Amino acid sequence: MPRPQRITRELLLDAAMQILDAEGLDALTMRRLGREVGAAAAMVYRFFADKEELVEALADRVFAQARQAGRTPDAAPRASIVTGWADQLHAVAHGIRRALLAHPALVPAAVRRPPRQEATLRGIDAGLGLLLAGGLDPESAAKGYQAVLFYTLGFAALEAPFAAAPDGGARDQAATHAVLAALPAEDHPHIAASIDHLYGPDLTAQFDHGLRLLITGLEAQSRTVGAVPGSR
The missing domain is CATH 1.10.287 (Helix Hairpins)
Structure with missing residues (x-):
């Protein structure tokens, strides 16, 4: 008789993503997830307080994959970012869009959830770090980062119904x-x-066009800030 598989958080997330991708968000329940891994729903609740927390964890995993695909450092010396911060921000945005569209049923939940999970928070911090290191002041960096992020999330949300x-x-x-x-x-x-x-x-080309317009504007703003006496 085969030994029952060990229930872990990663195993549950893997199984939950499979359900979500195949059947949609409504099909994902704690009871269904337990059945999928051969465990009672009570076991699932040991790892996730409720479905909302489970979905947040799934979205956080997607954003972690996006950050890795974009190769954004969590922390990097200023000199290594100044020369390529715009290219890195461009890569991150494309990475987020690709990662979200790989799991279109998750997109509506992912784009509206509060940023509470670790990978998401690290991604925000890294994105802001790119803009700050590029010479923008904190207000400009914050508004610029949100402009790029909201554009990316909004584009993915519009594409999600067709992605499958x-x-x-x-x-x-x-x-x-x-x-x-x-x-x-x-x-x-x-x-x-x-x-x-x-x-x-070609929606990727359309996405890239708008993204480049945003980043070009941020680059121009960065040069303007850098030219002001007393600015960093």
């Missing part, structure tokens, strides 16, 4: 493009002039 589709939402993009392309040019001249560039299939 085989075409990644390309069909929906094409349908929207077709509706706009069919509009009379005399009634909607600006749409007609821009139609070749509206609602294209």
Whole structure:
């Protein structure tokens, strides 16, 4: 007779993510998770107080994966960040989007939860560190970091409903493009002039375009702050 597997926090998170990815957030319950690993629900409650805490832990794992993918240091010497902070921030944002879209059912919960888990808090601290080390003052760094983060989370939230589709939402993009392309040019001249560039299939390119605009603005702000006498 096989030995029962040892129940650990990581085992439960692995099983919970499998349920969530396959069947959605509503299917994930403490009882169902216990059955999945061959344990009573009471065992699950030994690790997580309730479903909300479980989902927070899942989201924190995703953000930890995103930080690792973006290779953002938790702490780094100032000199090593100044030359490449914008590139690192760019990589982090792309990492967050990719990690979230790998688990689209988790996105609505991940983007609205308070940042209480350790990996998420370290990610916030590291992101702010990049901007501070790049020369921005604390207020500008905080507002700039939130602008990039909120843009990234919002873009992922808009994409999440389509992420599970085989075409990644390309069909929906094409349908929207077709509706706009069919509009009379005399009634909607600006749409007609821009139609070749509206609602294209490459959402990654669209995300990157907006992200680069944000980061370019932060780079310009950093240079302005650095040029002010007495600023760091």
